[in-house]
Amino acid sequence: MKMKLLSPMNDFVFKALFGREDATSKQLLIELLNDTLRAKGEDLIASVKYLNPFNYKEYEFDKLSVLDIKAETEKGERVNIEVQVKPEVSYRKRSLYYWAKTYAETIGEAEPYEELKKTIVINIMDYDAIHESKKLHTHFKLLEREEHFTLTEDLQIHYLEVPKLAEAKQIEALEGIELWIAFLKEAGKAGNEEKIERLKRRSESMSKVIESLETVSADEKLLEAYRAREKARRDEISKLAYAKKQAKIETAEKAFRNGADLDFIAEITDIPLEELREIEKRVKSQQN
Structure with a gap:
């Protein structure tokens, strides 16, 4: 092989x-x-x-x-x-x-x-x-x-x-x-x-x-170091992706609180409509 x-x-x-x-x-x-x-x-x-x-x-x-x-x-x-x-x-x-x-x-x-x-x-x-x-x-x-x-x-x-x-x-x-x-x-x-x-x-x-x-x-030693480096990079990418996602959610929440339209928020945040509706419900429940 x-x-x-x-x-x-x-x-x-x-x-x-x-x-x-x-x-x-x-x-x-x-x-x-x-x-x-x-x-x-x-x-x-x-x-x-x-x-x-x-x-x-x-x-x-x-x-x-x-x-x-x-x-x-x-x-x-x-x-x-x-x-x-x-x-x-x-x-x-x-x-x-x-x-x-x-x-x-x-x-x-x-x-x-x-x-x-x-x-x-x-x-x-x-x-x-x-x-x-x-x-x-x-x-x-x-x-x-x-x-x-x-x-x-x-x-x-x-x-x-x-x-x-x-x-x-x-x-x-x-x-x-x-x-x-x-x-x-x-x-x-x-x-x-x-x-x-x-x-x-x-x-x-x-x-x-x-x-x-x-x-x-x-080379097993090199492979070990390589895998550790790859894991660290993947973890860093995941952290950055999570931070970007959270920033979009915060933008959507603020826009809903300010009365912005659903379609407009979808356009500026690129968040799927189904997910945005959940965010909208959460914002409205907090306001009530």
Whole structure:
């Protein structure tokens, strides 16, 4: 019986694959980075050192922390990679903030601005984040609007949008960054074993990363930490959903007390009519 693979789009699993302080993980990270940069004609990376290497014990008591990968290249450039599964309205600003914060960290207080180093932020998205483009890989820099020359090479922000990988494109026709996106999209899904085997045969990088995912998926300590993190996230989602529901109920109660129409309250709260009628009865009984 084939072992069930965990999804590499889970940030915990992603960091276990690409953020561990070992030769395989580091090599996979370099290859992923270089395929991302090569696709846009950017300078490639020869080596990296982790600034926040993966250690599952760190998340035992902080199960809701952001699990990004921070690394430094041989030139002192900074790289930040983050996986985002759920849509977030302010994500573009957040991404720019992460770039600015990381960029500022490349010099000390007494150092001149010339010592600031290029900072590359890579966002791997499991939803359509850049609505203006159909491309699965968008690349942002600081450019003069009319003549399009670069103000500085120090800013690079990449978006890799997993859902935009063309369904019709065969695995055998994928190249470079498309292969990585196919791996992120397909691995960990039930019934995809044949696709994963085909990906494995495409390149040495794909073979390595799938073997690493198999190792991560079979590690009991990692699984325990992963499950605890998932439970904490589900609990947090439930709390937020409950809080939103209570806020809607309070809005409906206030509207009924002020004499608002049932249909109007249904429109502003999105609460089903049957439930609203119960709320209306409760409000009226309290008023009597």
